[in-house]
Amino acid sequence: MNKIFKILTWKSTNLITAFILSVLVVLSFYGVYTNSFYLTKPDNYIFPLLSIIHFLYIYVIWFKIKEDELPDPKMRNLEYALYAVMVVYAFKIYESIVVLNSVSDLQEHYIPETFFPMITTILVLYCLLFIITLFSFAIRKRQIGVYNFENFNDNLNMWQ
Structure with missing residues (x-):
């Protein structure tokens, strides 16, 4: 596990996560069956709105590590919100698998040539996002610390 932490530092993990999130925000508007983008469907805006929580978490991690700060209750609450967002990520993985397996039901219909590459890319990106979020x-936990608020006031030094 230590080798993984040496290869994937917190900076590279944040950059990879931001890149994957950015690509998935754009692809959330993409219709794999029709090979076009749908900006008028309200369902397509759910993932971009929820990804704001993840982008905020990336920023908080960066700030806490850069400033060598301890975890606080706001950060803990943000991480708990990200746990809920991860349920959406798991659903999107499931949804992508269902779409990928639905091609046999649609043999009579025209399926664009970009269907398999795009749905595979989307599925891989969602899986990577889920794994890298857990990481x-x-x-x-390793760089900033655990959430120990029982003696939070003892560890707080206002004059530093």
């Missing part, structure tokens, strides 16, 4: 929790 970022481990990085937070």
